[in-house]
Amino acid sequence: MSLHPPAQRTVEVAGDAPYAISIGPGLLDAARADNVQRLAQVLRGRHALLVSDSHVAPLHAQRAIALLHAARPQLALSTWVMPAGEQEKTLARFGECLDALAALGATRDATVVALGGGVVGDLAGFAAACWMRGIDCVQLPTTLLAMVDSSVGGKTAVDLPQGKNLVGAFHPPRAVIADTSVLRTLPERELRAGLAEVVKYGAVFDAQFLAWLDAHADALLARDDHALTEAIARSCEFKADVVARDPYERGHRALLNFGHTFGHAIEAEQGYAGSGSDALNHGEAVAVGMVLAARLSTLLGLAPAEAGDRLQALLQRLGLPTGLPPGLDPGALVARMRLDKKADAHGLRFVLWDRAGSARVVAGVAEDAVRAVLEARA
Structure with missing residues (x-):
C-alpha cells in the first residue's frame, strides 16, 4: 500500500x-x-x-x-x-x-x-x-x-x-x-481511540492492512496527512462495501462489531464517562474488546493464541489499552451483554475470528466461556 x-x-x-x-x-x-x-x-x-x-x-x-x-x-x-x-x-x-x-x-x-x-x-x-x-x-x-x-x-x-x-x-x-x-x-487520546476502529477493519477483513498499520504507526500518530488519508480511505472502502451489501445489519455488516460486544458492555458499566475521566472512551473500549474477542476465539478453539498476541501488540504500539479496567465485575458485564443488540433467543452472539483478516459471527456462546475470558483480564 x-x-x-x-x-x-x-x-x-x-x-x-x-x-x-x-x-x-x-x-x-x-x-x-x-x-x-x-x-x-x-x-x-x-x-x-x-x-x-x-x-x-x-x-x-x-x-x-x-x-x-x-x-x-x-x-x-x-x-x-x-x-x-x-x-x-x-x-x-x-x-x-x-x-x-x-x-x-x-x-x-x-x-x-x-x-x-x-x-x-x-x-x-x-x-x-x-x-x-x-x-x-x-x-x-x-x-x-x-x-x-x-x-x-x-x-x-x-x-x-x-x-x-x-x-x-x-x-x-x-x-x-x-x-x-x-x-x-484532536486530543491525543481521541486520535488513538480512532485508530482502534481503523485496526478493526484490518482484523476483520485484511491482514495486509494490519501489517501496513504496523509499518506506518509512527506516521499515523504524528498526524501525517498522507498516512491519515490513506488509512481513512481504506477503512471507508471496507465499510462502504459492507454497508452496500447489508444496509440494515442483518448479516455481513455485523462483522463490523468485532470487539464491540465487550466494548459496549464496558462503556455502559462505566456509565459512558469517557474521555473526561478514568473510564474508557469508545475507541479504547473497542481496543480492549477486540483483544477479549481474540482471547475468546482462542478459548473456543477457533483461532491461534499468536494471532491475539499480535493484535494486542499492535494496539499497544498505538498507545491503546488492551486489558479490562480494574473494578469491573464480570457478572455485571455479562448482564450488559444480554441486552446487547447482537444477542438473540439463542444467547450471546459475538464477532470472533479464525485469524487476522477472517472474522465471523458466532451465536450461542456459553456465558461461562465469556466469564472465563473476563476473569482472566487479558
Whole structure:
C-alpha cells in the first residue's frame, strides 16, 4: 500500500441512497471552489441546522458556517450546540435538537449538518431521521473515529441508561466530508481511540492492512496527512462495501462489531464517562474488546493464541489499552451483554475470528466461556 495517496480521496457508498465520502486536508475551506461546489450539490433546501458540541464548535463552527453560506448564500442557517461527551447522547438532548429544528422552521427539504465526533453525528443523524419522518443529513466528522466509522453507513442512535445506541434508526447521510486537517486539534487520546476502529477493519477483513498499520504507526500518530488519508480511505472502502451489501445489519455488516460486544458492555458499566475521566472512551473500549474477542476465539478453539498476541501488540504500539479496567465485575458485564443488540433467543452472539483478516459471527456462546475470558483480564 502506498504512503503517497492523492491529496484528496473519494469513496463511493452504493445502495438505495448512494453518497460520496470525501477525504483529505482543507475540505472545509470556503475559499476553495471545489469545496463550495461539493456542498452546494447536496444542500437541497433553504433551511439548515448545524449541530455541534461545546468542544468542537469553538474550533471549527465558523469554518463550517462560512462554507455553508458560500455553498448556498440564501440559506436560513441556525446552530445548536450540545454539551460534549457520550453521556450527553440522550433522549433529552435529542428532544432539544428537535426543538432547534422547530425553532428554525425546518421544512421537508431542510438539512441537518453534523459537525463533530460520533456523539454529534449519531444524535444529529437520528434527529434528521425523525424530523418530518426524515430529512437530509450531511456529516462533517471531526474525529478520526467518526471519519472511519460512525459517520459512514447511516446508523444513528442515542443511548439509554440500560445500554448504548438502543434507540435509533438507519438513515444514510447525503454526504460525508472528512477534512483531515481538523484532526490537528484532536486530543491525543481521541486520535488513538480512532485508530482502534481503523485496526478493526484490518482484523476483520485484511491482514495486509494490519501489517501496513504496523509499518506506518509512527506516521499515523504524528498526524501525517498522507498516512491519515490513506488509512481513512481504506477503512471507508471496507465499510462502504459492507454497508452496500447489508444496509440494515442483518448479516455481513455485523462483522463490523468485532470487539464491540465487550466494548459496549464496558462503556455502559462505566456509565459512558469517557474521555473526561478514568473510564474508557469508545475507541479504547473497542481496543480492549477486540483483544477479549481474540482471547475468546482462542478459548473456543477457533483461532491461534499468536494471532491475539499480535493484535494486542499492535494496539499497544498505538498507545491503546488492551486489558479490562480494574473494578469491573464480570457478572455485571455479562448482564450488559444480554441486552446487547447482537444477542438473540439463542444467547450471546459475538464477532470472533479464525485469524487476522477472517472474522465471523458466532451465536450461542456459553456465558461461562465469556466469564472465563473476563476473569482472566487479558
